[in-house]
Amino acid sequence: MSTDRTDLIGPDETAFTLDLTPAQLKITHAALKAFLNDFGHNERSVHAVLHQILAKLPDEASIRAIDLELGR
Numbered sequence: 001m002s003t004d005r006t007d008l009i010g011p012d013e014t015a016f017t018l019d020l021t022p023a024q025l026k027i028t029h030a031a032l033k034a035f036l037n038d039f040g041h042n043e044r045s046v047h048a049v050l051h052q053i054l055a056k057l058p059d060e061a062s063i064r065a066i067d068l069e070l071g072r
Contacts, residue, residue, distance in 0.1 A: 026066040029057055 009015045020028060036050045057063065 022066045023068050025057065026063055026068060029054070029063045032057075 032050060032054055036047065036054070039046050039050075
């Protein structure tokens with residue numbers, strides 16, 4: 001196994017791009033919020049990363065406006 005770390009993704013580099021439908025976005029947002037609420041106060045590093053991810057998503061009002069039945 002190679003020990004060369006030059007091929008690893010850096011901490012500030014984009015690792016993955018994900019295209020989501022509106023319904024998928026709403027479910028993803030809800031899952032991330034639930035995940036955030038499940039972690040204890042001692043999990044500051046996890047909380048920080050979850051907040052960074054949620055900040056990349058549309059605002060709460062936009063997410064709430066998505067109708068899962070219509071998908072938009």
